Amino acid sequence: MYCVGIDIGGMSVKAGxxxxxxxxxxxxxxxxxxxxxxxxxxxxxGDLVLSLADPKDRDFVGIGIGCxxxxxxxxxxxxxxxxxxxxxxxLAEKLARKINKPIKVSNDANCAALGETMFxxxxxxxxxxxxxxxxxxxxxxxxxxxxxxxxxxxxxxxxHMVLVVDGEPCTCGRNGCMEAYCSASALIRETKCAxxxxxxxxxWKFSPSLADVDxxxxxxxxxxxxxxxxxxxxxxxxxxxxxxxxxxxxxRPQAIILGGGVCAQGDYLIDKLKDYCKDRNYGFEGxxxxxxxxxxxxxxxxxxxxxxxxxxxxxK
Amino acid sequence: MYCVGIDIGGMSVKAGxxxxxxxxxxxxxxxxxxxxxxxxxxxxxGDLVLSLADPKDRDFVGIGIGCxxxxxxxxxxxxxxxxxxxxxxxLAEKLARKINKPIKVSNDANCAALGETMFxxxxxxxxxxxxxxxxxxxxxxxxxxxxxxxxxxxxxxxxHMVLVVDGEPCTCGRNGCMEAYCSASALIRETKCAxxxxxxxxxWKFSPSLADVDxxxxxxxxxxxxxxxxxxxxxxxxxxxxxxxxxxxxxRPQAIILGGGVCAQGDYLIDKLKDYCKDRNYGFEGxxxxxxxxxxxxxxxxxxxxxxxxxxxxxK
Numbered sequence: 001m002y003c004v005g006i007d008i009g010g011m012s013v014k015a016g017x018x019x020x021x022x023x024x025x026x027x028x029x030x031x032x033x034x035x036x037x038x039x040x041x042x043x044x045x046g047d048l049v050l051s052l053a054d055p056k057d058r059d060f061v062g063i064g065i066g067c068x069x070x071x072x073x074x075x076x077x078x079x080x081x082x083x084x085x086x087x088x089x090x091l092a093e094k095l096a097r098k099i100n101k102p103i104k105v106s107n108d109a110n111c112a113a114l115g116e117t118m119f120x121x122x123x124x125x126x127x128x129x130x131x132x133x134x135x136x137x138x139x140x141x142x143x144x145x146x147x148x149x150x151x152x153x154x155x156x157x158x159x160h161m162v163l164v165v166d167g168e169p170c171t172c173g174r175n176g177c178m179e180a181y182c183s184a185s186a187l188i189r190e191t192k193c194a195x196x197x198x199x200x201x202x203x204w205k206f207s208p209s210l211a212d213v214d215x216x217x218x219x220x221x222x223x224x225x226x227x228x229x230x231x232x233x234x235x236x237x238x239x240x241x242x243x244x245x246x247x248x249x250x251x252r253p254q255a256i257i258l259g260g261g262v263c264a265q266g267d268y269l270i271d272k273l274k275d276y277c278k279d280r281n282y283g284f285e286g287x288x289x290x291x292x293x294x295x296x297x298x299x300x301x302x303x304x305x306x307x308x309x310x311x312x313x314x315x316k
Numbered sequence: 317m318y319c320v321g322i323d324i325g326g327m328s329v330k331a332g333x334x335x336x337x338x339x340x341x342x343x344x345x346x347x348x349x350x351x352x353x354x355x356x357x358x359x360x361x362g363d364l365v366l367s368l369a370d371p372k373d374r375d376f377v378g379i380g381i382g383c384x385x386x387x388x389x390x391x392x393x394x395x396x397x398x399x400x401x402x403x404x405x406x407l408a409e410k411l412a413r414k415i416n417k418p419i420k421v422s423n424d425a426n427c428a429a430l431g432e433t434m435f436x437x438x439x440x441x442x443x444x445x446x447x448x449x450x451x452x453x454x455x456x457x458x459x460x461x462x463x464x465x466x467x468x469x470x471x472x473x474x475x476h477m478v479l480v481v482d483g484e485p486c487t488c489g490r491n492g493c494m495e496a497y498c499s500a501s502a503l504i505r506e507t508k509c510a511x512x513x514x515x516x517x518x519x520w521k522f523s524p525s526l527a528d529v530d531x532x533x534x535x536x537x538x539x540x541x542x543x544x545x546x547x548x549x550x551x552x553x554x555x556x557x558x559x560x561x562x563x564x565x566x567x568r569p570q571a572i573i574l575g576g577g578v579c580a581q582g583d584y585l586i587d588k589l590k591d592y593c594k595d596r597n598y599g600f601e602g603x604x605x606x607x608x609x610x611x612x613x614x615x616x617x618x619x620x621x622x623x624x625x626x627x628x629x630x631x632k
Contacts, residue, residue, distance in 0.1 A: 070599060070603070079602060080599075080602075127466065127467050141566075143459075143464065148459065149568075150443065150566075150567050150568030150569070151443050151567075151568040151569060151570050151604050151606075152568065152604045154568040154599065154603055154604055155565070155566060155567045155568035155569075156566065156568075157565040157566065157568075157598055157599075158565075158566060160562075160565040160598050161477070161562045161565060161566060162479060162558050162561070162562055163478060163479070163480075163481050164479075164480055164481050165479050165480050165554070165555060165558050172598055172599075173595075173596065174558075174561070174596055174598075238481070239481060242478050242481050242490075245478070245490070246476075246477045246478055249471070249473040249474075249476040249477060250457075250466075250471060250472065250473065250474065250477060250566065251466050251467075251471045252465075252466030252467040252468065252470040252471035252472075252473075253466070253467060253471075254467050279489075280489065280490055282473055282476050282488055282490075283386060283396075283470065283473075283488075286395060286396075287386070287470055288467050288468045288470055290467075
């Protein structure tokens with residue numbers, strides 16, 4: 001038994017033949033022809049699938065698709081995807097005209113969450129929260145081994161939980177969202193602030209101009225004992241820790257899985273987060289604690305998790 | 317078909333025969349003999365059930381119990397219930413020795429959430445968030461008509477989502493929880509602060525001394541146009557609104573149901589909350605919005621919802 005998992009990105013569409021254990025048996029890729037419009041992209045996706053798998057093969061049980069933007073997974077429709085310039089595109093229906101297989105569509109971050117939980121670092125757990133720390137903060141919620149998407153699949157916007165009423169402005173229009181404190185962009189903002197306030201910081205050696213600052217600047221200099229850098233890392237850990245504790249109180253997951261570039265810091269970040277959360281766990285002594293894990297499927301998480309949309313449905 | 321729903325409180329245990337539509341057919345009550353210990357209370361509960369229903373009747377399909385504290389609903393065990401002085405009490409198992417019927421146990425706020433969604437103001441919805449604004453802030457999450465309780469039934473601690481990192485101290489040990497801004501206690505704290513800062517406020521006529529202040533003081537004087545009172549109400553609405561918007565982004569429920577004494581303010585409160593949330597809904601124009609409703613089952617919500625534990629299980 002196998003599925004085709006598809007990850008639609010603004011630059012390219014990646015597809016893979018994924019077996020029941022989440023292994024990638026074959027891979028393919030096509031440029032995302034945004035200018036060509038939705039019909040062209042969907043036609044290209046169809047060709048890509050046909051190049052990887054034969055619809056007549058009964059072992060080929062379905063196609064899962066991860067797509068950026070706001071998706072209605074019950075209808076397989078993309079309501080809005082800004083970087084594809086799509087509005088109300090009946091993705092599943094249109095692809096089904098070309099390939100007669102079960103097709104499931106979900107948001108790309110949700111697929112990554114499902115992939116990591118079914119086949120990645122979270123495979124020993126049934127209830128996880130996945131948080132990606134990138135330009136923004138995205139995530140997904142897995143309850144009882146299945147994706148929880150909320151009403152019209154519009155839930156799971158974990159980055160837009162306000163941690164500080166009247167806090168830093170967020171892209172979503174509100175103030176103080178987790179994204180405004182825990183994204184790579186927020187980390188870079190705080191690093192720059194700390195550098196401007198501390199002209200003798202080691203960070204100026206690591207990143208000679210503000211334009212050179214990235215998500216590593218504060219972390220690497222913090223490891224060398226630079227005070228200003230330590231302050232930035234403590235700030236980042238504090239807000240990320242508070243956000244994770246909130247999700248723990250709301251969902252009480254077995255594990256919270258972190259993804260995104262900053263997780264390359266590995267144990268240096270995770271140990272600090274564990275320390276922060278340790279004494280702040282809600283409730284009595286025996287209250288279940290959550291593990292903190294780093295995602296391990298990397299850029300393939302979305303594609304593998306897209307296949308998981310089909311597999312987790314088979315379980316029903 | 318009927319169930320017996322039980323609501324265990326620190327003062328009394330209430331029980332009712334509840335039909336498939338959530339109607340109360342019969343009611344009973346017994347004093348909670350906290351000093352007598354768990355065996356005595358459970359024995360009293362058994363007698364109460366037997367006074368209401370005959371276990372030999374095949375129409376009597378089960379017993380649902382709402383209990384304060386930390387419950388493991390998969391085992392029917394009460395891990396901790398401070399006001400009953402219970403630790404690791406195998407409630408379902410012990411009661412089953414007396415009455416051979418299916419028995420389900422859950423936290424009392426969770427039962428109220430289920431009751432309001434299955435049989436109360438939320439009965440047209442399948443996905444709701446229930447928030448009780450009392451001395452603390454509690455709540456429950458209903459997904460697809462079923463209670464979501466999290467790992468070991470320890471999720472759904474909605475009041476302990478931090479809205480203000482480093483904010484007002486909370487009973488849970490963290491700072492800035494929703495409970496520290498949206499509980500009746502927080503409303504009273506803010507009312508007193510505003511009165512002390514505004515000696516000419518109308519609130520001093522409504523509540524001549526600080527000891528007289530309750531959850532109505534600010535609301536009633538706000539209606540009369542008192543500036544300081546309006547400020548307190550705006551503060552309360554703002555933090556409650558931010559908390560509700562967080563839950564909307566996380567769960568995207570169809571409705572958020574509010575319970576607790578302050579909801580007696582009805583449309584005066586709800587209209588302000590709708591106004592606050594209207595322009596702050598996440599995402600694009602067509603993003604599903606959530607209804608804001610006032611709970612309608614009052615003190616019976618927990619008992620009715622406890623019966624719902626059995627009925628929602630029958631649906632499986």
